Amino acid sequence: MLQVSIIGASGYTGAQLVELVCNHPHMTLARTFVSAQSADSGKPVSVLHGNLAHMTSQILEPISDDLLHTLSQSMDLVFLATPHEASHDWMNTLSQGKAKILDLSGAFRLQNTEVFAKHYGFAHTANDSLAKAVYGLAEWYADDIANASIVAVPGCYPTASLSALKPVVQAGLLDATVRPIINAVSGVSGAGRKASLNTSFYEVSLQAYGVLNHRHTPEIEAYLGTDVIFTPHLGNFKRGILATVTIKTAAGTTAADLQNAFEHAYNGKPFVRLRESFPKIDDVAYTPYVDLFWKLDENSGYAVITSAIDNVMKGAASQAIQCANLIANLPITKGLIGA
Ligand SMILES: NC(=O)C1=CN([C@@H]2O[C@H](COP(=O)(O)OP(=O)(O)OC[C@H]3O[C@@H](n4cnc5c(N)ncnc54)[C@H](OP(=O)(O)O)[C@@H]3O)[C@@H](O)[C@H]2O)C=CC1
Numbered sequence: 129m130l131q132v133s134i135i136g137a138s139g140y141t142g143a144q145l146v147e148l149v150c151n152h153p154h155m156t157l158a159r160t161f162v163s164a165q166s167a168d169s170g171k172p173v174s175v176l177h178g179n180l181a182h183m184t185s186q187i188l189e190p191i192s193d194d195l196l197h198t199l200s201q202s203m204d205l206v207f208l209a210t211p212h213e214a215s216h217d218w219m220n221t222l223s224q225g226k227a228k229i230l231d232l233s234g235a236f237r238l239q240n241t242e243v244f245a246k247h248y249g250f251a252h253t254a255n256d257s258l259a260k261a262v263y264g265l266a267e268w269y270a271d272d273i274a275n276a277s278i279v280a281v282p283g284c285y286p287t288a289s290l291s292a293l294k295p296v297v298q299a300g301l302l303d304a305t306v307r308p309i310i311n312a313v314s315g316v317s318g319a320g321r322k323a324s325l326n327t328s329f330y331e332v333s334l335q336a337y338g339v340l341n342h343r344h345t346p347e348i349e350a351y352l353g354t355d356v357i358f359t360p361h362l363g364n365f366k367r368g369i370l371a372t373v374t375i376k377t378a379a380g381t382t383a384a385d386l387q388n389a390f391e392h393a394y395n396g397k398p399f400v401r402l403r404e405s406f407p408k409i410d411d412v413a414y415t416p417y418v419d420l421f422w423k424l425d426e427n428s429g430y431a432v433i434t435s436a437i438d439n440v441m442k443g444a445a446s447q448a449i450q451c452a453n454l455i456a457n458l459p460i461t462k463g464l465i466g467a
């Protein structure tokens with residue numbers, strides 16, 4: 129059994145990981161952590177997340193530098209479901225032992241440290257760890273992930289956006305002179321569990337934010353290889369992302385070409401469902417799937433692709449488990465689909 133610890137286990141993605149690890153037939157949840165000063169340290173994780181009540185009696189422990197070192201030596205897998213700064217500051221210590229680290233934050237997704245500093249607001253100084261980090265978009269970088277000691281699990285919007293766009297780029301069907309336009313709506317769980325006015329029940333409506341400067345724009349561009357216009361929106365629902373992606377296809381592209389591109393990209397990829405109509409958020413909420421559908425106007429060359437995911441699952445925790453399965457040489461579906 130793989131010995132697993134989760135740091136940030138009281139948050140939305142951390143608690144989702146607790147559930148997935150407890151249900152995983154090859155993983156044992158050894159320890160769960162919150163920050164050193166957390167008001168929740170000493171509490172059972174199931175007191176904060178009642179859906180876990182039947183599943184675990186794990187207590188949330190306060191993390192410390194000494195413990196990071198211990199975990200690096202004693203665990204097989206450590207999941208970081210923590211703020212970017214915390215993951216950044218801890219990675220060098222955590223990654224020095226045998227443990228493989230799966231980081232759900234954005235701290236190790238961008239190899240360009242200037243772009244990182246501009247979008248994350250602090251300098252990247254964990255150079256050795258950054259050099260080792262592999263981007264965890266599981267359907268696209270499986271071989272690299274399988275051999276990685278540090279996985280930077282993608283952001284939720286980049287997962288939805290790249291899943292829609294990469295097949296088109298890979299097949300050479302994108303007119304690269306016209307930037308893809310991504311409009312995406314996320315449920316409030318995307319903003320994390322901490323209380324804030326913007327995400328309180330009475331305030332949340334449907335609104336664009338981060339316009340033309342969201343940190344996921346450079347992440348999408350880095351792993352797509354082309355610039356995009358990305359506009360996130362906050363919606364008044366709990367879980368899920370619906371991304372509507374408008375592209376100009378290369379001259380002469382047919383509907384059959386697009387169909388072939390998606391079928392080729394996702395043949396044998398059990399978490400990607402190529403749908404026969406436009407997916408809705410309820411189709412994927414609380415699941416590890418990406419649902420895709422598209423329509424091409426062959427006259428104008430414009431196509432609209434819809435991508436739907438659960439931000440906490442495929443956009444974070446279940447994608448991290450996919451990556452862990454790859455590292456452990458287990459079937460990628462283990463603990464997520466079927467037995
Ligand atoms: N929510 C989502 O849909 C997605 C989130 N992510 C990323 O995953 C990470 C976790 O997100 P999410 O679960 O939403 O966040 P939450 O705010 O819900 O949870 C954050 C967790 O980290 C703990 N924490 C906060 N500060 C520290 C610290 N300095 N040291 C140790 N633990 C700390 C919190 O507990 P406490 O403060 O009590 O210590 C809590 O357990 C973030 O980096 C986020 O950007 C990525 C993809 C999707």
Ligand SMILES: CC(=O)N[C@@H](CCC(=O)OP(=O)(O)O)C(=O)O
Pocket residue numbers: 232233234282283284285314315316317318319320338360362443
């Ligand atoms: C609705 C909402 O606020 N969503 C978050 C994205 C969550 C995510 O993917 O997180 P990281 O890239 O930070 O890991 C945001 O826009 O900041």
